[in-house]
Amino acid sequence: MNPVIRVAAEEWRYWRRSRLGLAASLVIVSVLLASALATWRQVAIERNQRAELQTTAENIFYDQPARHPHRMVHYGHYVFRTPPPLALIDPGVDEYTGAAVFLEGHRQNSATFSPAYSGPHGGSFVSLSPATVYQVLVPLMLIALGFSALARERERGSDLLLLAAPMSARGLWLGKTLALAAAAALVLLPLLAAVLSATGFALDGIALVLGYGLYLLGWVCLTTSVSARSRSSSNALAVLLSVWLAVCVVLPRIAASGAEVLLPVPSKIEADLAVAKAMRELGDGHNAADPAFEQLRANLLVQHGVDRVEDLPVNIRGVVAEAAEAEQKQVMDGFSEAYAQQEQAQAEAVRWSSFLSPLLAIRGFSTSLAGTDLAHRHRFLVEAEQARYQFVQDLNRIHASDLTYTDDIRRSSDAGAEQRTRVSPDNWRSLAKFRLTPDSLADRLSRGMPFFLLLAVFLALATGLGITARPAGVR
Amino acid sequence: MSQQQVLEAQSLTVQRGGRPVLHDVSFAVGEGEVFALLGGNGAGKSTTLLTFLGLIEPHQGRAMAFGQDVQGNEDAIRRKAAYLPETASLYAHLNAWENVSYFLELARSPRPRDELSQAFDEVGLPADARDRRLESYSKGMRQKVAIALALLRSVPLLLLDEPTSGLDPVAIDEFNALITALAERGSTVMMVTHDVYGACQVARRVGLLRRGELVGTFEAPPEGMIDADELHRAFARSHAS
Numbered sequence: 001m002n003p004v005i006r007v008a009a010e011e012w013r014y015w016r017r018s019r020l021g022l023a024a025s026l027v028i029v030s031v032l033l034a035s036a037l038a039t040w041r042q043v044a045i046e047r048n049q050r051a052e053l054q055t056t057a058e059n060i061f062y063d064q065p066a067r068h069p070h071r072m073v074h075y076g077h078y079v080f081r082t083p084p085p086l087a088l089i090d091p092g093v094d095e096y097t098g099a100a101v102f103l104e105g106h107r108q109n110s111a112t113f114s115p116a117y118s119g120p121h122g123g124s125f126v127s128l129s130p131a132t133v134y135q136v137l138v139p140l141m142l143i144a145l146g147f148s149a150l151a152r153e154r155e156r157g158s159d160l161l162l163l164a165a166p167m168s169a170r171g172l173w174l175g176k177t178l179a180l181a182a183a184a185a186l187v188l189l190p191l192l193a194a195v196l197s198a199t200g201f202a203l204d205g206i207a208l209v210l211g212y213g214l215y216l217l218g219w220v221c222l223t224t225s226v227s228a229r230s231r232s233s234s235n236a237l238a239v240l241l242s243v244w245l246a247v248c249v250v251l252p253r254i255a256a257s258g259a260e261v262l263l264p265v266p267s268k269i270e271a272d273l274a275v276a277k278a279m280r281e282l283g284d285g286h287n288a289a290d291p292a293f294e295q296l297r298a299n300l301l302v303q304h305g306v307d308r309v310e311d312l313p314v315n316i317r318g319v320v321a322e323a324a325e326a327e328q329k330q331v332m333d334g335f336s337e338a339y340a341q342q343e344q345a346q347a348e349a350v351r352w353s354s355f356l357s358p359l360l361a362i363r364g365f366s367t368s369l370a371g372t373d374l375a376h377r378h379r380f381l382v383e384a385e386q387a388r389y390q391f392v393q394d395l396n397r398i399h400a401s402d403l404t405y406t407d408d409i410r411r412s413s414d415a416g417a418e419q420r421t422r423v424s425p426d427n428w429r430s431l432a433k434f435r436l437t438p439d440s441l442a443d444r445l446s447r448g449m450p451f452f453l454l455l456a457v458f459l460a461l462a463t464g465l466g467i468t469a470r471p472a473g474v475r
Numbered sequence: 476m477s478q479q480q481v482l483e484a485q486s487l488t489v490q491r492g493g494r495p496v497l498h499d500v501s502f503a504v505g506e507g508e509v510f511a512l513l514g515g516n517g518a519g520k521s522t523t524l525l526t527f528l529g530l531i532e533p534h535q536g537r538a539m540a541f542g543q544d545v546q547g548n549e550d551a552i553r554r555k556a557a558y559l560p561e562t563a564s565l566y567a568h569l570n571a572w573e574n575v576s577y578f579l580e581l582a583r584s585p586r587p588r589d590e591l592s593q594a595f596d597e598v599g600l601p602a603d604a605r606d607r608r609l610e611s612y613s614k615g616m617r618q619k620v621a622i623a624l625a626l627l628r629s630v631p632l633l634l635l636d637e638p639t640s641g642l643d644p645v646a647i648d649e650f651n652a653l654i655t656a657l658a659e660r661g662s663t664v665m666m667v668t669h670d671v672y673g674a675c676q677v678a679r680r681v682g683l684l685r686r687g688e689l690v691g692t693f694e695a696p697p698e699g700m701i702d703a704d705e706l707h708r709a710f711a712r713s714h715a716s
């Protein structure tokens with residue numbers, strides 16, 4: 001047998017026979033169980049519930065009886081962001097930002113109903129997604145299993161016997177690394193199974209598993225490299241735990257806090273107040289006599305060669321509502337685009353921090369591939385807004401074309417007029433159903449590629465650290 | 476001394492952690508010779524062995540083995556040498572068979588079980604102990620497994636660091652007889668020890684090392700052994716000065 005493979009096999013025998021092996025096995029089993037439970041929960045909630053809710057919301061909306069079109073504008077309608085298949089692995093920003101938007105006239109509502117607020121146990125359990133397990137807990141397990149791989153040989157003096165065997169220091173490091181990499185590969189199997197069940201043999205799923213493989217291999221090499229360079233197992237453990245704490249806990253929080261301080265984004269209430277203030281300066285779309293629409297009214301009268309709005313072939317109230325909605329959209333788009341840009345700038349700042357924290361790199365890669373990153377959320381909000389605008393303006397146009405102005409102004413006092421201003425449900429049944437199409441594989445891969453390269457750099461640095469390690473205390 | 480030199484220290488100077496450990500040490504060991512390097516704690520004995528294995532780089536001078544400079548030829552030299560460390564650092568979670576097999580496989584010279592059994596017999600490792608993990612072994616029993624491993628390597632050079640440490644008197648006698656027999660079959664042995672009488676029993680030449688300097692060499696007469704009392708006095712004098 002090749003000596004490197006023989007060293008790896010011997011390490012596995014050591015794990016099996018020692019208490020460390022038992023402890024690590026317990027950790028592995030716990031991690032896998034946690035991962036499986038989290039996956040099951042994600043599957044149950046993400047895959048089925050939102051699709052069902054979307055269908056339910058559509059049925060309720062479409063089954064409305066004949067109504068005044070502007071009542072339907074205010075009645076509103078929910079659209080849901082049905083998660084892409086790989087969101088089962090990594091819910092990404094979706095977990096905190098909400099997956100449903102209520103579409104109604106004159107407002108751009110925020111996404112609501114995030115799992116973080118609606119989970120059965122609330123709080124931190126929702127963050128124990130398979131992605132979190134593999135990003136944070138599995139590296140810790142690899143450290144627990146491998147911190148003493150080479151340091152204990154030095155402590156016991158068996159490194160001299162191995163080197164004199166002869167076994168090169170590099171071969172020894174490779175063997176120990178191979179053993180730990182095999183353990184990491186074993187832990188990756190449930191992820192591979194979950195991905196295959198979600199996407200089949202699709203390229204994005206395979207790429208996601210490869211990314212996690214690269215990330216864990218980086219941790220494997222880092223663990224054995226630190227062990228090779230440490231004079232004792234306790235030193236190696238202290239260094240590795242410090243690195244884990246920095247990479248997985250401290251740096252991501254510093255990066256997020258730093259981005260918040262350097263590139264502040266206004267709070268929801270601040271943003272809403274600013275939008276409301278700007279909207280008050282516009283005309284009231286519910287009032288066709290509002291001076292803000294005087295020019296529009298005059299133009300219509302000239303265009304149709306009549307002197308009174310009652311004589312227009314269109315309902316002036318519908319036309320004004322449509323014009324007002326267009327103006328409001330312009331104002332609201334200005335705010336929402338600026339907000340999205342600020343959020344994106346913060347995300348960009350955190351992305352640069354991936355140079356320091358491989359956790360941020362795998363997180364960026366994973367959410368990009370899964371289609372649950374900020375860019376995907378922004379596209380959801382943009383497409384939901386397009387759907388909202390289309391839905392409102394379609395109803396405003398029906399208001400303008402199918403209802404007479406005379407009936408419209410008398411509908412509160414005249415039962416016949418009230419009946420005639422109701423339009424058939426067929427008018428909104430024909431409105432397009434909202435379905436968010438996932439980003440293309442090419443888009444997701446291109447967004448994930450920089451993070452993949454950073455993971456490759458992490459692996460290269462960790463490998464270099466191990467390959468260049470010399471037996472401490474000998475030379 | 477035999478004609479061909481297997482080991483040669485040429486003005487060897489070694490520093491560890493910026494502190495001189497060996498200073499201008501020169502000696503040679505011929506083929507089939509048993510050479511002992513005697514010295515107290517911290518004299519530089521183990522450092523000398525590790526330098527010949529290429530595990531420590533000399534600051535000045537050269538360590539030669541089989542006519543080659545050790546530096547740059549470490550792997551080739553380690554393949555021809557068996558090393559027995561001061562503390563038998565074998566694996567406590569493995570039994571005797573598993574320990575020996577593992578290191579032999581790393582050396583790419585696996586041996587059948589009957590050869591392992593024969594080696595265990597030669598070093599006096601009880602048959603009923605061989606299947607037990609080394610965690611239940613005494614220091615002497617572990618040393619016997621390590622010696623068996625060195626024998627099983629079947630290489631022309633044995634580098635032994637305090638080989639009789641932890642062995643009982645009977646086992647020491649058996650070990651000395653074994654080393655003598657190996658030398659007669661052509662193996663070259665260099666051992667480092669602080670056991671004056673043990674060195675005289677087995678070695679034809681003894682070098683006296685004091686604080687990193689070779690202060691004397693004692694050679695056995697053609698038909699006898701080195702005078703242990705004389706060597707002991709010299710050792711005591713060197714220690715006192």
